[in-house]
Amino acid sequence: MRWPQANGEILMSGAFMAVVEESGMIRQLGDWVLKTAGRQLEAWHSQGHMLCMAVNVSLNQLSQGCSIESFAALVRPYVDPSWIHLEVPENALMVDPEAIETLLEELHTQGFQIAIDDFGTGYSSLSRLQHLSIQTLKIDRSFINDLGKPGSKGAALVTIIQQMAASLNLHTVAEGIETDEQRQLLLEMSDSNRCWGQGFWFSRAISAHQLVQLLNQQAEA
Known part of the structure; x- marks a missing residue:
């Protein structure tokens, strides 16, 4: 928006x-x-x-x-x-x-x-997650921002969330991926095809027309 x-x-x-x-x-x-x-x-x-x-x-x-x-x-x-x-x-x-x-x-x-x-930021009850009709957990960007920083516990927290999601048969999406270092660290931590990512590393916001052009270019490639 x-x-x-x-x-x-x-x-x-x-x-x-x-x-x-x-x-x-x-x-x-x-x-x-x-x-x-x-x-x-x-x-x-x-x-x-x-x-x-x-x-x-x-x-x-x-x-x-x-x-x-x-x-x-x-x-x-x-x-x-x-x-x-x-x-x-x-x-x-x-x-x-x-x-x-x-x-x-x-x-x-x-x-x-x-x-x-x-x-990861709202302090929701983890025990209630198993009863919710949800399919995906989107990992807050604050954890992704901490990846690779000295003394940061971001990587451990991301891994915990991914493991918990996998045990509940849920997908995860890492929000706010802005650097290749963050992307590489997430790839190393993710051992499932149920882990996804989004952020400016992939693309900044574009129009619907620009997206179609991008998809057509990828199809041609």
């Missing part, structure tokens, strides 16, 4: 998302984002690029009288919800654990894949 300004500046979501939450506009904006994601996936699929897409959602977006059926109905005209990975922040798990557990189960029943975002 980017907000172009009249002066040519581009605001990142962190600069305005708190205001969107406080103003109550998160439901409208979140619905638009989800519908746009479904429409974009349909376009990519029609071009032969069978991609999934991850979409961030907030607890406010899901709790403001939203029915799970209407949530899924935003994407069904374009793609099956199974092509969408909903990323829920870990701190949302602590607000009302039983209600969140039910909510995630209903979302997964509708077909959505569920990921816990910024995992």
